[in-house]
Amino acid sequence: MSGYVASKYQGKYTITPGIQAMPHVINPAQQGDVSAMIGRFLFPFAVSFLMPLFVHALVKEKEDRIMMMMHMSGLSSKVYYLSHYLHFLLQQWVASVVFIVVGAALQMTFFTRTNPLVYLLLMLLWSHVQVCFAFLLASLFSSSRRALILTYLFVTLSVIVGSMSSVIFQNTVPYAWYIHPSFAMYHALHLITAHASLHHHDPAHFVSGQCQAPVAALMSTHPHWQGKAPRSLPNAQAPSLPTKDRGQTGKEASTSLPAALWLTIPSIAALLGLCQAQATRKHCAHSQMAFLTMPMLPQITDTNALNERKNIMADAYDPQCNVVVKMIEKTFAAGNTAVNDVAFSVQPNIVFGLLGPNGAGKSTLLHMLTGLIAPTSGTAIIAGHDITKEMDRVHCSIGVCPQHDIHWGDLTPMEHMLFYARLRGIPKEHEQAEARRALSEVQLQRQSDQPAHSLSGGEKRRLSIGIALLGNSKVVFLDEPTTGLDPQVRRVIWRIILNAKRHRTVILTTHSMEEADTLCSQIGIMASGALRCIGNQVYLKKEYGSGYRLSLAAAPQKLEVACRFVESILPPSWRRIDRFATTALYEFRSEGSRISEVFLSMQKNKDALGIDDWGLSQTSLEDVFMNIVSNAVDEEPARAHETA
Template sequence: MRTRFRQTGNQLRKNWKISIRNKKTTSCALLLPLLFNISLLLIKLAIESNPSESNQDKLSQPRESPVFPRCNKKFDLKCNTLAYNGHGNKQVESVISRLLTYSDTPRNEVHGERTETNLDTYFYQNPNKTLFGIVFRFDQTEYTDTIPEDARFFIQVNESTLYNKIAYDDFYDIFCPVQILLQRALFEVVGEFNINIDVQFSKFPHPKLVTIDTAGALGKTFFFWALLFNMIIMAGQIVQEKESRKRFGMKMMGLTDFSYWTSWILTDLLIIFIVILVLIITGSICGFEFFLKNDFSIYFVLFLLFGLNVVATATFISTLVEKTKSATMIGFALFCIFTIFNGLASVLIYNEDVSKIYRIIFSLLSPVVFTKALNDLSIASGYDGSTGMRWSSISNNAEIFPMRTCFNWLVLDFFIVFFLTFYFDNVLSKGIGVKKTLFYFLKPSYWKGKANKNENEILVDLKNAEEENSKLRAMDLKNQKKKKNDKGQEQEQEKEKERVEGGAQNEDLDVRNERKKLLDSSETESTIVKIYGLTKVFKKNIVRSTIKDFKAVDNLYLTMQDDQLIALLGPNGSGKTTTINMLTGLLPPTGGFASIDGYSIISEIGTIRERIGVCPQHDILWDELTAREHIKIFAGLKNIPKQQIPLEIEDRLAEVDLIDVGNQRVGSFSGGMKRRLSVAIALTGNSKVILLDEPTTGMDPVARRHVWNIIQNAKKKRVILLTTHSMEEADILSDKIAIIAAGKLRCVGSSLHLKNKFGAGYRITMIIEEGTLNEIKEIIKEKLSNVLFVSESLVTLTIEIPRSNTHDLPEFFEFLDLNKDELFISDYSVSMTTLEEVFLNIAKSAANERYNELKEKLKGDLLAQKEIEKKKNQFDIHYENLNYHSQLNYQNEDDDVDESSNPKKKKVLKKKIQINEKKNKVKKKIKRNSKKNIKNNLKKKKKIKKKKKNIVKKKNKEIILSENDISSENELGIQLDAIIDKDLIKPDLINFESD
């Protein structure tokens, strides 16, 4: 626990320094509340400066000559503007006639019925036909010609009429005009006198008008924005550290998830705290009653609880995505959605008419609850005479969700979101990090801290599997002996025996011995790292179900001794980085396990991380921090005593020659300087095991040589695992070399051992006189059999002697020494096959093996075999190009040596090198053109296939490819993308370095 707290403090200092030095982002977060409060103040001043126009609606003037609209005929259908009852009553008819005269309405647009019942029946039988109706209500049982004095009338408007009513307002356009005209007509007919009715509007008596509280009306939205906008900034910062692999780099060096998340939550909470203070102080200065009337501690606690939820939401977003841009987009989308809820929460959610279950569901969203609480505070302080909210009233300030309930929900929401953050961080690891199952927390092994299968059980399974394989190999050898009885096949039988005894097909005996040594527990006490059958299989996605699982590392056995540097070589995609990720716990092994200094990567990865140093393939550096601050951060992760950290910083920077720039920010460093700092970080803390993943990438030759010296000195009392693409680096530094291809260990041993075992033999480079090349070649052919002429020029000749002919070399060297002058040979040198050539031969052998496996697997499928053959040819062409570059580099190194010993021929040699460079450019151009041609041919083939399918559909003739063939073709294309490209032609990406 003490370690966790120290790491948390260490990360807090790092996050805070980065935030301070990232001035633009931090200033944006802190100035937003100030800008929002100033905007509120300006709106308030604008309202107070013109209250008459802003606090009341202007009353519209009445129409001088009231008229009502007529029905609008459509589709040539008859319509009625007016319908009435009392038809046949003289006074009623007189009133209607005058009404029509006043409004200029024709008689044919009027319909009359005798009784109210008849009128209702007419409306029912003729829907959407009449604009409005007039009902005269008096006793009509006895027919009279007059309207009684106690009669009343009602105006009815058809709300569902089909006729043009879009621009009408029932009250102003129909009710008022009809009522005015009808009353005028009644006075004239019944009262026998004329009147003019004037309409006026006046306000009811009311208290003195007051200006609205701007903070109460708009503040809840502005305060909401000021806090919620930080969610976008915080999510982007966390994901940026995740995207650049900095988090996983620190995790490899011992950082715990608890310390990581706690440090980010505390850092962001500190920023939120400052934002809240700025919001409250500036709001109080602006004189907003929201801050002046309500109790300070109530809205401060409210803001703080919502700030916690903002931080939790930002961390939750960071677990869902891998890219900073995606995190920013999701954060902005949520900002917009929550803003909409901010305007609708009080009306649509916290309303008496809304079901309780819906209020509970929406209350799981902290912005909705925060909006409700802001609204309650605004109401409590938003009118004259209000005293604001106090703690004594937080339980009864509202019937639905009072303030105390809002506080409880905000606390609950924080813990829910934080739990989801921790959960999704474990189950959505996106390829990096140990990904747990969906219900990992329900397994007893999670709470007990033990793996489902311990190391002893795995080791027993591995031994049983090895015994089964040994029995199968013995049976295979026995069957082979029965088939081969001829004496002429004895040599082939011996090769078969060596193959079978070596293990799997074409397995090297050194690889088998490495496995046997581990399974028999015959390794010595100095063995620090033991890898037992380590396997990693990447499962393919459900959408492309036809693709098979990809095995990145396949049953790897390897030992590493104390005071030893092991170079792990292989083409891109061969499993080097995957192996390192499993050793550091970033990836869980699918099978097997490994132990480092006696601790298992399955159950004790935390302890292992404290004992290893890692220089990953990508630099885990922050541009805002200095070199010294970087060393201090990782020294804290390694639990180095505080009093020893300053000395550790100086020692590490001095080792990589960065002492003079130790106080400069890393953002100003070159690529080579950053790699040197990464090496220094890996060496921090006197770790027992150092993992260096391509440590000298991007360095100039001088810096590379300097780092080589550092690595050479660092391996004392340590184990160093080095991955590199530089064969020279592996040759110089390594005590042991392991070459893997297609996930399998192909060979293991010292550089000299591998050259002797897999190399082509010896090379002899001779410096000759100009014009003697052909004669010397003829003499060499006579003296040596199976000789290969590697390269030749006017003054140099390089030959290669296979290992099978090495017994001829002493006699040949004696011949050269005795006849140098006669042969016009000024000097010669002898060298073994380079490690680069050994690597290429093994890579090609692995590719051929994979090619044969695929060919056998897809036997009978002509389309598949053609595609595989084409991929194979592409690989062979590229292999020849790489081999050519290897020979060219080798030759140029010999030429450089020759220039110093033969200054007279310097110009000739330079010219030769220029010619070789031109050849190299031509080869590259040919290669690019060939790739374009291949792509064009593939496009043409696709078009031809489409045409064939269309012809088959139209003419129903015999189909060359059956449905099964077509499906197998589609499956083949997917398999080739997933398997062949990864296993067969991966050497395309090999980059060799030479000084």
């Protein structure tokens, strides 16, 4: 070959033998640059690990009903979401700064070869997208554990699928792909990492910084993004959005990433708005269509309840009343009417007892009165404010102790009090004093600096009551405040409630008749969602009690004679409830002056008849309760039959 060339060109050209390396195709993934490797696989995780924690925190507050509790204490949804947004954004920024500082300290090319403006802007934008996305995801879960696991799974899948975009879409990645914020972000990270790893590229700047719009600066000014890919970069490995015609569509590619990132924001906002609108529409539609599924009104025969209803319908109730419930009703989505056309009013400075069997609708009624759920129809006036129009004002005038304790395990009782004092709008200079007063009112001074998770059941309950009694709430709702407490603690709480009623109206639900009898000046009994009767103990016992009870105990051989004597002196309405070997129990209604006659006869003849012991008592509130509830149960099948 050399001889041929020499003879052909007569020495003009010669061939010099030598060895030259094959042209080397730069593949960023094979560069051996640690930061490139880390960037490809770990950066996406590093920038996303906080989102599942945000989702977990939001769902946990929903699950533990802390959100509900804060809402009932006057925190508006706007403030709740805004404070979480800022808190999460701050956390994400701190994490981003740590990420950047560590990367720069380790001399990773991602940070050293890229204009800091690029990754700073990217991180700021990403933080916002992450927090918005966390809010969206949190709305899909009700269990925090499941939310945490599934969101981490979601992030992992996003990283894997996102990194495979060039495999999935051979030529062009559709814009829609980047609507998922993670895909857009991971792609941006991949591009910066790949670019930074090109050793022959001018390391000074990934972006020149001439752009006016900072977001557009992310991608649009670099030659590669304008279709001028470095020669050493083969198309298959080019860190750009794959395009059909790179030269022509480079500009499209250059704007697609920021566009995709921005696209996510309105789309998330639109989705959130949609959910909200959907919920509102559902509620409105439900209210409008309520007449179609309107439950039959229960047969209320109680004179007091009927009078109350008449007065409330005519707006002729006492304006002093702190609580006026106006024909309120709640039907849940499943068609279950939990509260059915309830109307009553409550005067200030009294404890109003709301009694009823399990599932009667007491908590649902309280949830409506405290703004936790919206009524299907009807309304209520609490401390002068309508719950359907001025719930924010209502929240400033009420205190709530929910049926189940809702606390932050890590916060102390003092911290709880200070937090809720701030929510209730107590002036800052009085917060400490008010928190201490409330703690002493529920006798928790000794435990004031102990984390709430270490408190006993009774102490936790007292903390919930203390929170309800904070500030100058005009109305305090206590949903079964003493359930599960020992008799001694129960009595402590009774004293607290009796103290509290001096300048407030207390609405108390309970299953303890003894508690209702001791604390309440007015009692309403609910059954199957309806208020069956209302009045003070004397009225209820007179109207619904079975009268009086007479018990006696005698030796077995003398009991028969003693019983015959008792039956002869009792009014004709008597009925024997129990008879055992040595005891008997009778029930009878008072008729005229018979009670005193019975008492005197028993006193006079007990020794002659061999009666060892005897007693006469008025029937208890428990009898009244049983009577009302069993009437309601008997009524149900009849109404079901009528409806059919």
